[in-house]
Amino acid sequence: MYAEERHQAIAELVASRGRVAVTELASHFDVTTETVRRDLSQLEKLQLLRRVHGGAVSMRSVTMLEARLPDRDQVNAEEKDRIALAALSQLPEGGGTLLIDAGTTTARLAARLPTGEQWTVITHSVPIAAILAPLPQVELHLLPGRVRAATQAAVGHATVEAIAHLRADVAFVGTNGISVRHGLSTPDPEEAATKSALVAAAERVVVLSDSTKVGQERTVRFAALDDVDVLVTDDAIDTADAKAFEAAGLEVVRA
Structure with missing residues (x-):
């Protein structure tokens, strides 16, 4: 041939x-x-x-285009609210150090951090930093880097380098796609590099993802399933998908 x-x-x-x-x-x-x-x-x-x-x-x-942040915030808003509330159960007891990824669901989590404990929060998201800056229970650290218009988050070498020197109790990470075959993925290489660094810098990794992203595979993989501890999603996730993730070692929390 x-x-x-x-x-x-x-x-x-x-x-x-x-x-x-x-x-x-x-x-x-x-x-x-x-x-x-x-x-x-x-x-x-x-x-x-x-x-x-x-x-x-x-x-x-494969979807190469990313919706802008305000548009994404309106998609599956009710499910994202439930996921953020359910993700609060993954916070370390008595406070601790958190890495919070950019995203509309992670922003909802940030807005709900309990007031009874003290939190050190490190993020590369400008909107999340704006949410957390006034909160007395939060010591906020905003990572350096070039801010992408689509996600309003810092990315690039400076961002990844800064994360490499950190160690956090928990990283709360968003994703554009998650599947057993391809792991966690996103369309943009710089976003992927930042997310990969966040995953590597945490003792535990909790992924916040609504069920519409399950089975989706975007261009750049930033983590394998065995890099992640918990998936918090909504109750519309297919039972077979949930079982496949659990078989791969993930704890699946349905909101």
């Missing part, structure tokens, strides 16, 4: 299945995995598929 014929067959296979693995393609076409990766790179340049960790997905399966 000529390379051009293989490329067409790969593109058709990805389009029909939605996702294929590099190892599967190598076996199917009797070529090396290095050859398959080169094929996928060329097909991605033609916008016939999108490469992901370990394989490729149909362009229909």
Whole structure:
């Protein structure tokens, strides 16, 4: 089979299945995995598929665009409120140090921090910092970096470098997608690098995600499921999905 014929067959296979693995393609076409990766790179340049960790997905399966923060805040607002309330049970007893990721659900959590304990909160989110700054029970630290307009959060080398020197009791992290195969993912590489640093800097990692993001796989993976301790989601999560996450070692809290 000529390379051009293989490329067409790969593109058709990805389009029909939605996702294929590099190892599967190598076996199917009797070529090396290095050859398959080169094929996928060329097909991605033609916008016939999108490469992901370990394989490729149909362009229909990957969302490259991010909604702006005010728009996202109105989506599934009731579910996000319930998730934020349920996530309060994951706070360390007696206060502690928290890393709070940017996001509309994490912002709801920040607004509900109990007043009876003292909290040291570190965040890269400008809106979350604005929520926490007036609260007497919070010692606030705002991370440095370039602020993205879409998320109103600091990202970049300075942000990641600052997080690398920290250690927190709990990190509360948002995500654009979560699946057993791809882990936690987001469209933007700089956001992904920041989220990955937050995950690495905490003793425990709690993900706040409404059920519409379950099964979604965005372009850049920032954490595997075994990097995370708890998923707090709404009660619309499919039972099979919840069981799959639990089998992977996650505690699933339904709000």
